[in-house]
Amino acid sequence: MEERIAQSRFELCKGKYFISSGEEKGNSNLSLQQKLEILTDAAKYDVACTSSGINRKGKAGALGNAAACGICHSFSADGRCISLLKILMTNHCIYDCKYCINRCSNDVVRTIFTPEEIVDLTISFYRRNYIEGLFLSSGIIGTPTMTMELMYQVIYKLRKEEKFNGYIHVKAIPGADPFLVTQMGYLADRMSVNLELATSEALQELAPNKHRKTILAPMRQIQTGITENKEELVLYKKAPKFVAAGQSTQIIIGATPETDYQIMQVSESLYQKFELKRVFYSAFVNVNQDTSLPSPMAGPPLLREHRLYQADFLLRFYGFEAKELLSEKKPNFSVYLDPKADWALQHLELFPMEINKVSYSMLLRIPGIGVTSARRIVKARKNGKLNFEHLKKIGVVLKRALYFITCDGKMMYPTKMEEEYITRNLLYEKENLPFLQEGIQYEQLSLFS
């Protein structure tokens, strides 16, 4: 009965919207393939597409499980991982955000999936091991609440009727009824609300229909839900789980003139105050050729995006704070050096560090030494003093670290502890960037200005 009501409500919403916009004509005979093409294309700029954060065993009578490490099922031509079926439910949208290809002022073919179509696609792809689960986002059709309701039907059908036990990531639509967000949270593994832009001024300028407050409200609601759910689970082990893989968000980089420092501060507070699992950064692509935004000719700011991800990892796994990496005076990351090397060069008084003595948290601050190497060093040095030969053997890459460490009081080569000398040497060793290989150009900045 409940389902019947939901179904009729779906038709009603659809009808109401199409009647008001009058766009149903001409599009009704799109094939499933065409719909998939349109709604994938419209969803591709969303980067928050991981399948990680939860381990869930298969169940009798159900299809699927989930692995906390995440599994990549394929890679697209841009080198990004495909793990979830990333689609929009519809690309109809009442909003007019300048950066978005689906904004209502754009003349593009609009379409909508029925819940059955999404469920069928997900199940048939999942059974063939093409995907790890579903990532469902949507343009705003009618009202935010109506949109969220339609999305809820899809997820409900998938989880309850088809017994789909794989990974589900759903967008919470800002401004939707909080009750729906809660209901969705019990079915989805991960939820995300896109922050879109780092400052509220930028948001106002580019997305006049969106407000910082309405974006943060569901984020806070999900956070509170997760915390309460954890307490429930302590008391009653079989309590239903709420957004068990946590929530994430994404910020568009390079559409508006915020500095890296501002962005890092926002990310830091999202991690600390909203307990997000991930903040994703999306290099801005001017898909609409909008003249008020950076020209698409220069290409997306990939290097900047890369630096932000590097710094993001420093915040999450290396115990750094945003204000250590950047400041009002130095608001952007270096083009030439990664944030950690840059930090080390500003703090040469701490170096060289003695590999056999310094704590794990200090090891993590040495350029060229990551979590894996630091762990190995801590384990291996229990069994005796380490020298450079040992470090090589246990797989620590010394190319960059050698300027910052001593083993048993000795450095690998005679090294001047001077910023300029070390910088020159570090630059000599080319950094391994994922994208320059194809010859994408980036703006050259003066390093020592």
Next chain:
Amino acid sequence: MSSSLYSPDYSAQTVLLCEDSPEGIFSAIYTAYERKFSPNYTKIELLPGENYQLFTEYITVEGDREKAKKVKQTIDKRFGGLTSYVIWCGIYSKERDKADIIYHTIARGLSKKYRGELTDFLQDPYIMMLSKIQKNVAKEAHHYKGFIRFAQLDNGILFSKINPKNYILPLVVSHFSDRFSEEDFVIYDENHHVCLFHERRKESYLYLPEKEEELHWQKIEERLSKEELEVRGLFKTFHQSIAIEYRKNLKLQQNLLPLRFRGNMIDFL
């Protein structure tokens, strides 16, 4: 495996030859201990053996289930979960010198020179080597968890053909039987001539197919139904539309998804 990584500072005086199977390798290790050979002067090689050396005694060891079982029990008892997992990964490796590496790692472990988890002592060349080949195997197994593609046959069975370098099927059994417990599926490893069978809600098992069966499976692509090809078409559409033109980076794609996997992936057919 390149010999520069570890160069034994002795020349072996006894070489035990065994077949490339868990049973064979464990039996050889058992024999080495049974005859009280010193690990410093003993090597284990897979049949038919490497270059024969002078002044070396060659002994061929027959695989023996009982002996192998005893070695396995010792490993489980003495080393704990992680190390025995690493050793098993080593056994499934494609490397020819794996038997020797495993033998010497076990010898190190039993010598009581090291305390704690054996696999942490990466300063030791054999343990480091084992850790390297283990990583290679585990990584390939993890890749295949994502890159395996099933095709649904007319009788509803999901079928997949893979060509891994290492013998990874035992490492993905639990993943796939858990994920698709309600399905009937077959994963056929063409390189190692073995396949994984899973029947709905039953235990999975490995099966060594006959020649005719293999020939039948190799041609299965030609007999797929129209519906199956439609689903493939849909996924290819998805795969193409999801890429962002401005970020196109085929080299990065190839680094992350090497060409050798693509032969069996419908994404690229």
